[in-house]
Amino acid sequence: MAVDPWTLEQIRKHIDEGLPLTRLFNIDVLEAGRDRARVRLGEGAHATRPGGSIAGPVQFALADVVTYALILATSHDPAAVTVDMTINFLRPAMQLPLVAEAVPLRAGRRLFTADVRITEQPGGRLVAQATTTYALSGGTPALTGDPGRV
Numbered sequence: 001m002a003v004d005p006w007t008l009e010q011i012r013k014h015i016d017e018g019l020p021l022t023r024l025f026n027i028d029v030l031e032a033g034r035d036r037a038r039v040r041l042g043e044g045a046h047a048t049r050p051g052g053s054i055a056g057p058v059q060f061a062l063a064d065v066v067t068y069a070l071i072l073a074t075s076h077d078p079a080a081v082t083v084d085m086t087i088n089f090l091r092p093a094m095q096l097p098l099v100a101e102a103v104p105l106r107a108g109r110r111l112f113t114a115d116v117r118i119t120e121q122p123g124g125r126l127v128a129q130a131t132t133t134y135a136l137s138g139g140t141p142a143l144t145g146d147p148g149r150v
Contacts, residue, residue: 008032011072015048015059018078022065025058029069030099040121041098054093054127059100063116063130066100071112071134074104079137080112083108088130093127095120102132110136 006014011032015022022028026042041047041054041062049055064082071080099121102114111133118128 005078006032006072011069014072014077014078015069016021019065019068021061025061027062027065029065032069032073034074036101036103037066038099038101039069041064041096041100043096047096049094052094054096054098054139055088056089059089059093059098059118059128060087062098062100062118063102063132066102066116067112067114067132067134070102070104070114071136074107075112075136077136080134082132083111083135084133088129089127090129091125092135093118093120097121098127099124105131107119108136110138112136 012029015029020033025046026044028040028042030040031038039062047054047058071077074101086121087120098118100116100118102116107114113131116130116132119126
């Protein structure tokens with residue numbers, strides 16, 4: 001059973017209202033569709049740690065939010081929750097904005113796994129990579145024919 005994906009505006013509104021950390025960290029949803037989602041961590045002192053690099057927990061939140069946006073676009077499942085995330089910090093992120101892009105690796109009936117890449121902008125230097133897994137609520141199956149479905 002195919003599910004109508006949420007519009008980008010619906011996803012933005014849901015995330016803004018339901019995840020207050022996005023306002024705190026200045027995270028904006030740029031794009032959310034079946035094949036990928038992108039979010040941006042904007043300028044501000046809210047994200048840095050001593051030494052000037054972007055804090056790891058902020059990058060973790062960025063990876064989590066972009067995966068949630070991808071799930072909303074593909075599965076229309078606002079009750080989905082994170083069950084696992086592995087993040088590799090490849091180099092210090094020293095400049096904002098950061099952009100995180102998520103693509104589906106596997107979209108099953110119960111679990112949704114995505115690959116996330118976080119880059120510095122402009123220039124696109126890769127600073128972190130994450131693999132995220134969400135538990136779907138079971139009320140809404142993933143889209144039929146999703147290229148990430150295995």
